[in-house]
Amino acid sequence: MVALALDLKANAAKALADTELQRALLNVKRGFVTKRAEAKARLPEFDRLRDEARAIKLHTLSHLDLYLEYYERKVAESGGHVHYAPTAEDAREIILKLCRDAGAKLVTKGKSMVSEEIGLNVCLEGAGIEAVETDLGEYIAQMRHEAPSHLIAPIIHLNKETIAGDFRRAHAGLAPGRTLASAADLVAEARAVLRQKFLAADVGITGANLLIAETGTSVVVTNEGNADLTQSLPKTHIVIASIEKLVPTLEDSCTILRLLARSGTGQEITTYTTFSTGPRREGDADGPRDYHVVLLDNGRSEMLGGTFNDMLACIRCGACLNHCPVYATIGGHAYGSLYTGPMGAVLTPALVGIDHARDLPNASSLCGRCEDVCPVRIPLPSMLRAWRERDFARGNPTFLERTALKLWAYATKRPRLYHALSGATMKVLAALAGRSGRLKRLPFAGAWTQSRDLPAPQGKTFHQLYAKRTRG
Amino acid sequence: MSVSEENRTKVLDRVRDALGVHAPDMWREVNVRHRLVTHPSGTIPARSLGNHEACLALFSGMLASQGANFARVHDPEGVVKAIAGYLTDLELPTELRISEEPVLVTLPWLLAPRLKQVYGAPSPSDKVGLSRAIVGAAETGTLFLVSGAGNPTSLNFLPETHIVLVDAGDVVGSYEAAWDRLRGLYGEGTLPRTVNWISGPSRTADIEQTIIRGAHGPKRLAVVILDG
Numbered sequence: 218m219v220a221l222a223l224d225l226k227a228n229a230a231k232a233l234a235d236t237e238l239q240r241a242l243l244n245v246k247r248g249f250v251t252k253r254a255e256a257k258a259r260l261p262e263f264d265r266l267r268d269e270a271r272a273i274k275l276h277t278l279s280h281l282d283l284y285l286e287y288y289e290r291k292v293a294e295s296g297g298h299v300h301y302a303p304t305a306e307d308a309r310e311i312i313l314k315l316c317r318d319a320g321a322k323l324v325t326k327g328k329s330m331v332s333e334e335i336g337l338n339v340c341l342e343g344a345g346i347e348a349v350e351t352d353l354g355e356y357i358a359q360m361r362h363e364a365p366s367h368l369i370a371p372i373i374h375l376n377k378e379t380i381a382g383d384f385r386r387a388h389a390g391l392a393p394g395r396t397l398a399s400a401a402d403l404v405a406e407a408r409a410v411l412r413q414k415f416l417a418a419d420v421g422i423t424g425a426n427l428l429i430a431e432t433g434t435s436v437v438v439t440n441e442g443n444a445d446l447t448q449s450l451p452k453t454h455i456v457i458a459s460i461e462k463l464v465p466t467l468e469d470s471c472t473i474l475r476l477l478a479r480s481g482t483g484q485e486i487t488t489y490t491t492f493s494t495g496p497r498r499e500g501d502a503d504g505p506r507d508y509h510v511v512l513l514d515n516g517r518s519e520m521l522g523g524t525f526n527d528m529l530a531c532i533r534c535g536a537c538l539n540h541c542p543v544y545a546t547i548g549g550h551a552y553g554s555l556y557t558g559p560m561g562a563v564l565t566p567a568l569v570g571i572d573h574a575r576d577l578p579n580a581s582s583l584c585g586r587c588e589d590v591c592p593v594r595i596p597l598p599s600m601l602r603a604w605r606e607r608d609f610a611r612g613n614p615t616f617l618e619r620t621a622l623k624l625w626a627y628a629t630k631r632p633r634l635y636h637a638l639s640g641a642t643m644k645v646l647a648a649l650a651g652r653s654g655r656l657k658r659l660p661f662a663g664a665w666t667q668s669r670d671l672p673a674p675q676g677k678t679f680h681q682l683y684a685k686r687t688r689g
Numbered sequence: 690m691s692v693s694e695e696n697r698t699k700v701l702d703r704v705r706d707a708l709g710v711h712a713p714d715m716w717r718e719v720n721v722r723h724r725l726v727t728h729p730s731g732t733i734p735a736r737s738l739g740n741h742e743a744c745l746a747l748f749s750g751m752l753a754s755q756g757a758n759f760a761r762v763h764d765p766e767g768v769v770k771a772i773a774g775y776l777t778d779l780e781l782p783t784e785l786r787i788s789e790e791p792v793l794v795t796l797p798w799l800l801a802p803r804l805k806q807v808y809g810a811p812s813p814s815d816k817v818g819l820s821r822a823i824v825g826a827a828e829t830g831t832l833f834l835v836s837g838a839g840n841p842t843s844l845n846f847l848p849e850t851h852i853v854l855v856d857a858g859d860v861v862g863s864y865e866a867a868w869d870r871l872r873g874l875y876g877e878g879t880l881p882r883t884v885n886w887i888s889g890p891s892r893t894a895d896i897e898q899t900i901i902r903g904a905h906g907p908k909r910l911a912v913v914i915l916d917g
Contacts, residue, residue, distance in 0.1 A: 241897070248898040262732050269731040276724075282704045283721045291878065300693060301700040311693075353904055354895035370895060377896050400896040404904055411905065416813055431725050432880045442846045442891040442906025449842040449883065460700065465721070466728035471864040475734070482894070485751065486829040489906070490886035497882055502788075502810050502841035504882050514700045521707035 225576035228551035233668075238548050241374050249370075249539040252483020253590065259485075266475050271593045273469045274461075274530035278521060284430045284463050285512070291433025295495025297508035305335040308513050312337060312422070312455060313344055315509055319453040321346050321419040327437060327444030328352035328371070329424025330533060331457050331513055333364060333555050334568075337422070348422075349414045351443040353407055360387045366549030366557070368535040369481050374548050377403060411443070421447035421505070425458035426532070427473060428510070431466040434494045435510060438477065438487040445491055454493070454505035459513045461529040473532055476592035481534035516568045524603050525567050530593040531560055537587035537597060543580055552577060559587035559597045566604050575613050578604035636680050643674045725878075730865045737828035737862035744827040744862050745914070751830025755889030756902060757910040761857075763917035765796050771913050772852055773801035776817065779909070781850055786815040789839030793821055793854065811844045818848035818907075822855040822887075823874070826867045829888055832912065833867050836883040845885050851907035853887070857916035 232238055257263045277284055289299040302308035316324060324346055326332065338359070341348040350359040354371035358364065360383050365371030372380070381397040384406055396402055423444045427436040435456045437444045448454045464470055478484040497504030520529055538544045538558030549557040554565040554574065562577040571578075578601040587597040608614065609622070628635045650656050650673030659666045677685075690698070710717070736747060745761075752759050760771040776783055784805040787793050798806055811818060820840065822832035832853055836842045845851060861867050875881060891906030902908050 244898045248894075260734060260736075262734050265732050273731075279708060280717055280721050282701055282708065282710060283718060285701065285704070287721070287725065295882075301697040303696055303699045303703075307696055351905065352895070353893045357895070370898070372895055373898070375896075380896060400899040401901050403896055404893060404901040408903065408905060412813070415905075431728060431878055434880055440892045440894070441904035443904070445842070445846045445885065446905055449846065460704070465724050467868045468728045468730045468865055471868070472731040474864070485755070486831060486886070486888045488755070488887070488889045488892055490831075490888075492880060492884040492886075494880045494882055497836070500838040501836055501882055502838060503843050504836055512700070514703065518700065518703035518707050521704060522709065523707070 224553055225551060225580055228553055229547045229580070232547040232551040237376055237379065238374050241376055242545055242548055245367075245370075245373060245539055245545055249481070249483060249535070253480060253536060253539070254483075256479040256483040256485065260475070260479065263476075263479070266472055267592050267594055269472050270476050270532075271530060273464055273472060274532075274593055275527070277463055277465060277469075278461065278526060278529055281460065281463065281521065284465060285460065288428055288430040288433055288463060291430065292495065292508075292510055293433075295433050295508075296498075297433065297495040297510060300509060300511045302511055302513045302515070305513070305515050308335045308457065308511050308515070309337060309340040311511050312457065313340060313346075315453065315455055316341065316346055316420050317344070319420050319507070321453070323414065323418045324348045324420045324422055325351050325414055325418040325447045325451065326355075327421070327423035327439065327447045328355050329422070329457055330365075330368065330555065331424055331459050332422065334459075334515065335457070335513065337457070349411070349418075351411055351415070351441075351447055352439070353404065353441060353443070356407060356411065357383060360384075364550070364555055367538060368533050368557075368560075370535070374550065415446040415450055418447070418451045420453045420455060421449075421451040422455045422457060423448050425456050425462050425510075426477065427470050428458055428463045429465075429467060429470050429492075430463055432492075432494055434467075434492045436470060436474075436490065436492050438474070438490045440482075440484075440488040442489050445489060448491075448493060449504055452505060453507040453509070454496070456493070456508075456510045457513065458510065459515070459517055461517055461531075473592075477532055477534050480532075480536040480590065480592040481539075520567050525563065525600060527593075527595045528560070528563050528567065528600065530595055531564070532593060533560075534592055536590040536592065540586040540590045542582065542584060542586070552580075559601070560595075563595075563597055563600045563604065571604055571608050571611065572613060575604075575608045578602075578608065636678070639678050640681065643678055646671075646673050647675065649673070733863045733865055734828055737826070737866075739862065741857075741860075745857060745860055745916070747862075748825055748827035748830050748860050749914070751827070752889070752910075752912055753830075755830055756892070757830070757889050757912055759912040759914060761914045761916055763915075765915070766800055767917075768854060768913050768915055769796050769798060769800045769804075772819070772911075773804055775852070775911050776804070776850075781909075782816040784815075785817050785819050785852075786811050786844060786848060787819045788821065788841065788844055790821045791839075792856075793819060810841050811847050813847060815844075815848045817850045817852065818844045819852045819854070820844055822853050822912075823859065824867045824870045825855045825860040826864050826886075827860055827862050828864065831864070831867075831886045831888045833871070834885045834887060835871075835881040837881055842883045842885065845887065846891075846906045849903065849907055850909045850911070851887075851890075852911045852913065854913045854915060857914050860914070
């Protein structure tokens, strides 16, 4: 489900006090941020590829109807089936029917955010079909009945000791005295348990990182190989993907794949990138007998051509999350929505309505790092601002927020008043701070000063300095 | 209209409405057709534009950096010896599940009597798999493996050790050059059921971002380049 429990302020306070989470979040900075910078440095063409990838996605979006029709035709030519799903409910119904038609009791799943978005696991389990996540992180999240907290590292918020405890509970049939001290122990146990699921599954469901119109192909990337065992062993392979995943050609997919892993994990390329076209061919040694693609709209067509059109260019690399100071402080779950970080703060209101997600675009300092690292240069800060404007226009902010903003607007439109006020404020703050130069408490900003001191302003205001320098 | 046709019409109509397309527009269609037929390349990284020897060096270097082993040999005898040596050195099982590629079937297996060859679809108990890559892209040390009659896709993922043979002549610079090879073999706009890009052994960093090899797929990837 897109919106889980949107209570950002309360969640954020809890996240800040969660020492395990804070320890885990340090890994984001140590790992992904440094590795992306190194990968970018190794590829001098990186920024040019970003421009090209953006152009590819925007071109596809502006011709989306035609590419969808062509893609659909190519899938049919290769023996596969395309199903359009206007809403999440439609998608669940279609997939449930396909699973029932296949006589499915056990379904294995590759990692798919769209599958989370439509709440597929709950739906399948309600119908008596066991659905098993096979990406290691997703498997652990599912075991804990949690949503993923990061696009590409779903359990970045957990430490290995916590996971070991989960494994002892979930794998109760295994020897109680076994060692689960290291990440390697945990991976080995999950590998053995999930291998049996792969072999027994009736249907395999994967997402898609890209759909290629030229050949009617779905593309999925993993490092684990789980999506491949998911889709090559069962009788039926179902792909669930949203309509904006389309690109025109194999060449276009290359440009995007050169950016995806480098931006996300800092790898040159993911270990596995798999291109699937239809069901198994005559004479093929293995592969699924049936191949279905479910194309989800669920609010995306309403974003097309409008203010939030560019958000549909997102390739879900996770770079904006990794570089976001807010995400790094509170983690993914605090957002209370499936899509988190800057991309989630723009996308979620588009999918569920700003009235239900107004805290998300407000939880940003608009520092701009997300746009700086976005592989398709989505103007995330200006989109966050656009949501704030809509939120204001709809009368959502509280009386206090509105009054403060109105007073601010009144002053900024009157430069003399503004300069007089800012000059006076500076003097008052400096006097309040005294010799220490720091303010421990500040009226109306108690929450801010609770966890840090405000350095008192020193010297002159910007405008005073500017006036002096231009005169001198 | 059936439900599935209704759904299709609904989504496509919404897309057209949002884009302001209210009647067929020839120029849009020409634009799309042109792109699909000409499939123009974007920027190809300069690193992959070197001569063949440079590409081979880049290919091997990238594979090594991603945790794959590789050997460069000059005749089919060398392939068998390299495989036998690799399995012996690491004390790995010596039974090989082999895809029914003629190149692999006809290798001089008698030179390594300790190796046992099993052909056909893989079974979950297979420990070592041997496949052939149809082409390799040097830019990231990426092998292209295709599904087909003698080529089960699951062989690339089930065994713990995966050995891949690639002909040096099939190593090209970029992904685009590799796709051109496949277009030459399968035709424009057509791909085999599965094309696997493989760029190292299976790995995960989900637990505390610690990299562990052998998440679900092979723990080891060994690449033999046949240059002769």
